[in-house]
Amino acid sequence: MKQFLDLEDIPNINTIISDAISLKKEPFSFEYLGKNKTIGLLFFNSSLRTRMSTQKAAQNLGMNTMIMNLNADVWGLEFEDGTVMNAGTAEHIKEAAAVISQYVDIIALRAFPSLTDKEKDLEETVIKSFQKYASVPVVNMESATAHPLQALADAVTIAEFQQKKKPKVVLSWAPHPRALPHAVPNSFAKMMQLIEVDFVITHPEGYELNPEITKNTPIIYNQDEALKDADFVYVKNWSSFKNYGQIDCTDQNWMMTLEKLGNAKFMHCLPVRRNVVVTDEVLNSSQSIVIEQANNRTWSAQVVLKHILENL
Amino acid sequence: MKQFLDLEDIPNINTIISDAISLKKEPFSFEYLGKNKTIGLLFFNSSLRTRMSTQKAAQNLGMNTMIMNLNADVWGLEFEDGTVMNAGTAEHIKEAAAVISQYVDIIALRAFPSLTDKEKDLEETVIKSFQKYASVPVVNMESATAHPLQALADAVTIAEFQQKKKPKVVLSWAPHPRALPHAVPNSFAKMMQLIEVDFVITHPEGYELNPEITKNTPIIYNQDEALKDADFVYVKNWSSFKNYGQIDCTDQNWMMTLEKLGNAKFMHCLPVRRNVVVTDEVLNSSQSIVIEQANNRTWSAQVVLKHILENL
Amino acid sequence: MKQFLDLEDIPNINTIISDAISLKKEPFSFEYLGKNKTIGLLFFNSSLRTRMSTQKAAQNLGMNTMIMNLNADVWGLEFEDGTVMNAGTAEHIKEAAAVISQYVDIIALRAFPSLTDKEKDLEETVIKSFQKYASVPVVNMESATAHPLQALADAVTIAEFQQKKKPKVVLSWAPHPRALPHAVPNSFAKMMQLIEVDFVITHPEGYELNPEITKNTPIIYNQDEALKDADFVYVKNWSSFKNYGQIDCTDQNWMMTLEKLGNAKFMHCLPVRRNVVVTDEVLNSSQSIVIEQANNRTWSAQVVLKHILENL
Structure with a gap:
């Protein structure tokens, strides 16, 4: 798997289900895989189960974890091309995704929909922009329209x-x-x-x-x-x-x-x-x-x- | 020790004091004990000393740590039985404690009193509910009426x-x-x-x-x-x-x-x-x-x- | 190096530049150095690059990391001597810095200027007070007047x-x-x-x-x-x-x-x-x-x- 934006990224659904059941029996059997690898867990929205289970999964695989709560108020990201950024947004996704990709080996991302702008939500702007500009695999921890994990x-x-x-x-x-x-x-x-x-x-x-x-x-x-x-x-x-x-x-x-x-x-x-x-x-x-x-x-x-x- | 809700959980007070002094001299001597074990530090209230010292203690023992700030505004927990949950609370402690227990080996918890509802504070609803519904040991990092650490x-x-x-x-x-x-x-x-x-x-x-x-x-x-x-x-x-x-x-x-x-x-x-x-x-x-x-x-x-x- | 408050703490600038380039090629070559050592990353202001890169750097060196967001609202620190602390500040830097020094081996600190009180900003009160009262090395992750990293x-x-x-x-x-x-x-x-x-x-x-x-x-x-x-x-x-x-x-x-x-x-x-x-x-x-x-x-x-x- 090169990324996990949605279920289409799973090559064989029955294999991955039986692999998951095997990992449940032997949680630490692939601990060496994540050695000296880092996952960045980026949350635009709050999370309990997703945050704890993904952090646990990464640690079971021997990875380091870095967690960032990117509350929209704190860190206004720009997703539009060509904007004159003289208002609320302080950083463009082009820079943000490229920079974060240098600090982590995998980016996992949670970003809920607006539930007001249907078209924009359906376009999955946030996670698709991360995927476009990141140079490392992106994992969907719940996006506007999908929660594949x-x-x-x-x-x-x-x-x-x-x-x-x-x-x-x-x-x-x-x-x-x-x-x-x-x-x-x-x-x-x-x-x-x-x-x-x-x-x-x-x-x-x-x-x-x-x-x-x-x-x-x-x-x-x-x-x-x-x-x-x-x-x-x-x-x-x-x-x-x-x-x-x-x-x-x-x-x-x-x-x-x-x-x-x-x-x-x-x-x-x-x-x-x-x-x-x-x-x-x-x-x-x-x-x-x-x-x-x-x-x-x-x-x-x-x-x-x-x-x-x-x-x- | 099976839990640490209060001082009554300590089997022998003099032994534990001298054990603590020994650990102070050799902080990493039991590093193997926590290998592939995880502690969840759950804070309903802010914390400096408790958070840093407990995280440090866990890391000295080789444990992984997961920290959650469960601000009441973000994550309204329901503690009453039989409530029709159509208002502020989004999750019942029955589910929350049972779920978290599956991601961690020990739950450590900080939850201050209301200082307005004496009876409820004396009942220690939050930590006692976690203990009741969790399937892993619970550690008191300061509750309504006790700070045994x-x-x-x-x-x-x-x-x-x-x-x-x-x-x-x-x-x-x-x-x-x-x-x-x-x-x-x-x-x-x-x-x-x-x-x-x-x-x-x-x-x-x-x-x-x-x-x-x-x-x-x-x-x-x-x-x-x-x-x-x-x-x-x-x-x-x-x-x-x-x-x-x-x-x-x-x-x-x-x-x-x-x-x-x-x-x-x-x-x-x-x-x-x-x-x-x-x-x-x-x-x-x-x-x-x-x-x-x-x-x-x-x-x-x-x-x-x-x-x-x-x-x- | 005994601390890193500003560029003056670098003994030889050309050596450190070439050392950095060597580390970039072999990020994990000094992983043993940080074994059982902990860095505390203290943020009075939000941070993306500084937080992720410093956490990554510490983990590459095998260190444990503890991150604290010390928002001024949550944790009012007193920096003046002799104050009667009956108002907004709850803890004096003398205690805070001395206590934190016991939980970590290095303190890294971010504290922006007021941009209103020039004299106070130029005095670098926050980072200098930490240095004065901490018993471990202090690293500047951007202070009022300097961003040496x-x-x-x-x-x-x-x-x-x-x-x-x-x-x-x-x-x-x-x-x-x-x-x-x-x-x-x-x-x-x-x-x-x-x-x-x-x-x-x-x-x-x-x-x-x-x-x-x-x-x-x-x-x-x-x-x-x-x-x-x-x-x-x-x-x-x-x-x-x-x-x-x-x-x-x-x-x-x-x-x-x-x-x-x-x-x-x-x-x-x-x-x-x-x-x-x-x-x-x-x-x-x-x-x-x-x-x-x-x-x-x-x-x-x-x-x-x-x-x-x-x-x-």
Whole structure:
């Protein structure tokens, strides 16, 4: 792997899933790979799981880590070409990416969408600019429209818990008090099209994700019907894609309950708002595999970094 | 040791003090213990000494360190059971503690009291919830009512400087412009009941600490009388426990001076406000052992982490 | 080297430049030097290049690093003697520096000037107080009036790119929307007096730097005349020294262009505001060596730390 901007960068999805499971068993077996190598973790947005799991993954591989919180207020980056930079931005991405590339061997980056400027978010300006001007591999730790490290952890979790060759997986929208990005459901939907599952999406009418991502995945507006015989139910809120970034539905009937879940395993990327997105009852039950799923963030990051280190 | 929430977790106080003094002489002698082990340092409040000394202690033991500043604004944690989380808090401690436990081998935590809700502070909700839901050992880097790493450093410092078998130790209240927590004086008072000293407390009337902590320690309201023939004087401000979190006294006569100190050694946990809590003259004199005391924070943290690592 | 407060601490400038170039070729050749040694990087101001390059340099030498962001709001330090500390400052530099010295083997410090109190800035209160009260070597990562690590990286860059024995180097002022410190031009001007170059400064009348630093360096107010036959042009904004901290000129004619640059190499410490300080055309041309210059920040820091470690 030469970079990890999105799931397309994975050469073979089944190999990488089984590699991740191997690393989980022997976390330090490739410690020599990262010796005298440094990863820079750059956060334009706050992070708990992603930050800790990626740092852990890098340290398991013997790498040094350097963490920078690049709050937009502190360090205004310019992404446009030809700007007269006499206002808020102090440094152009051309210099920033080229300079940072000299201090680290891999750049990992988190930069959320605006949720106001649809076109710009879809262009993935921040991570694509880093990739364009960096001279080292770039890893996506959640960008405007994608969270591939999460989706890889999700696939590993399904592989570990699946009881049949082709399980039924449902992505089920849930209400939330704040407008959330599409990165997690986008990457999950893409991943489900790459592995051997029976995948459907359920959400209120009008909450369709980007059709270029969901492609011909069945969308069923009736949640009960969609959930029927599910093996894994992935619950997640997202804001409207059509009315970009808006909260068009707050209907609590979309909250996941134990009754709706049936015998399925419950998945969520966390953090999760209890009794809004899902009931306490579900999270406290043995059907919830969210903690194991969060654990797999380490192995998902580690397998990606391992493959990149092998190609440095 | 399986955890370090408070001084009760220390199996043998004299052994741990002498172990700390040994580590001070040979800081790297147990470097192998922490190999491929990670400590997560989680700060809900800012920290200088605690952060640097605990990080140093962990690194001396060969551990990797991950530091998270969990400012309440950034990462609202929910501690109540059964809440409908549709307001400020984004993640429940049940998930947070369980998830972090998978990325680290030890969780160290700093979380100050509210100083407004006495009952909640006394319940030690934050650190007790972490302990309840974490699957790895939890270390107290100062909680609502206790600062046991500081008290252990204090005991090590007294052991190093004492000239007689049973020295007289005085905890003397001092004025301060801000309302401060009870954690430091609480833990110091508990520690003084565990080692062989003649211990008295002096403070203005009405400034009694929690009597469940001071127990039958003599309280002398006359500072001069309390300080008589003292070998060690530990000066510290705290806000009222009775009128919880209030500043009821600002009497500068309680400030420590060289005259009052007599021949005693001067101790303080730092940071200290000069010429408010204590005069320049005292701090600049050879009777002040505050710098050595701060140095012992490293060995206090290191001996605790060593004992926990040995039991992992 | 026992410390690195300013360029005067370098015993032999040509030796250190060639040492830096050697380290660049073999970054890990002195990895053993920093084993079980810790550097504390203390930032009173934000930092990208300095933070990453100094952390990298320390890690290349095998050191542990501890980073503290000491934002003035969070941690008010008192620098005056004899103050009654009943207001904003919570800790005196006497305690802070002495305590930190016990947790680290080297203290590296960044503290910008006020740009309002000229006398205080010229006294270099922050870094000089740390040096006075610390018991370990102090390294300047940019102080009120000096940025010697930058100047050393600049000298290394000139050594790498120079085509003749005594190249002509021009320091050329440029406009900027914000009032900037004098640290970078000061240290560059001092460095140019230490190496074998033909050095001139050009800026609008009234923008003279501190004459105690520029000494007998020729100052030419006509930019075209100054730039004639230049081999290296170092472009940099600074605020007025005479009208201390003021922006007296915003004349865009001082912006560097490819036409003005002639055949010279273009240097800048970064971050740089495109089309305000210098045109896109210059930065995008092969005459710009700003990325290589930023790369040399690592080797400049590493050679300084190496010399200090050898004297610990």
